[in-house]
Amino acid sequence: MLDLKPIYGSYSPDDCQFLLTPIETEFLSIEEKERRIQTGTAHYSEMIHREPAPSDTYLDMFETLCERYAHRMAGEVRLLARELVAEYGPSERPLTLVSLVRAGTPAGALLRRAITEYEGQPCHHYSISIIRDRGIDAAALDYLLDTAGVDPQRLIFVDAWTAKGVITRELRHDMARYNTARKAKGKSLIATRLAVISDIGGTADYAATCEDYAIPSGVLNATVSGLVSRSVLNEQIPEGAFHGCVVYDELAEQDHSQAFIERIAAQFPAVDLDALPGLQESSRHRQQALMKEMLTQIQQDYAIEDINHVKPGVAEATRVMLRRVPALLIVCDANHADVAHLLRLAEEKSVPVVEDSRMPFHACSLIKVMAQQEVV
The missing domain is CATH 3.30.1330.30 (Ribosomal protein L30/S12)
Incomplete structure (x- = not known):
């Protein structure tokens, strides 16, 4: 019997619960990984390379982007929070944000803060895996509905941005399959809705902007995402377990994950929502x-x-x-x-x-x- 439970990476448990299985795996070079992908030897989700610590020069650039866009990002997160609460309605039943590992994780953590602290709505945030051509983590969804007891009608998927819309389409296609299987068992279904900060592909259900800009969390990897890798799905993952991940504990000294959440959230009080145009x-x-x-x-x-x-x-x-x-x-x-x-x-x-x-x-x-x- 699998003991399925969340992990937290380097986040506060209130900010994010990852539904992932930590694994230790063989690391490949980026070049070898690319060769295997392009020859069809392995799916990209089966392999991973070891992430190096970002250089001081690169971190300086990250710092510059944080200074430039912290207030803008705070405003867009609060705008999105207000839209979601207006759409789903205030209720004693919590909203559940389900971010897509791992770009969606910082966005989901910030959105939860804005919903709970400024919209007065109870809200929980989980982060789960979705993989192109392999679909969403059904074990994680089952955990949310059958163990955590979340309200499927008050569940919202979260990502930081869209691009070509590949993950949006994967989400909708695979959730249709998942809901069909649930319906056949007489179980509750999930209303599939995706919220993002920047919808440059124009494919999300809720978004704060369609403009492409350097969202600061988008320029780092694990060190702004709870020290968690992108998700892995290979033979190491037991049947019925959450999709896998590597936790980069060795990067703890370079970690900015929780500090980034605090930095953007510190800008929330200065946001003038009435001055923000919203998205048509x-x-x-x-x-x-x-x-x-x-x-x-x-x-x-x-x-x-x-x-x-x-x-x-x-x-x-x-x-x-x-x-x-x-x-x-x-x-x-x-x-x-x-x-x-x-x-x-x-x-x-x-x-x-x-x-x-x-x-x-x-x-x-x-x-x-x-x-x-x-x-x-």
């Missing part, structure tokens, strides 16, 4: 069209066959630079402050950079197609 539905539709058009253009310009090799938006471009093998960095304006950290990473990794002012987002990274002789 027309903006979301327009953003969808712009994203689709630009992705098509990029595929044509660079003869890219696999759309999964195109990663638009500052945050997604950063993830490629940190976790994949990049072929090219495209920026809308090389002088814009939001891409400074990307240009630094490109220089360190000898990745070519081009400017394209047509893009409706600040940056886009292209993943390198590994040469056949390199992967055999």
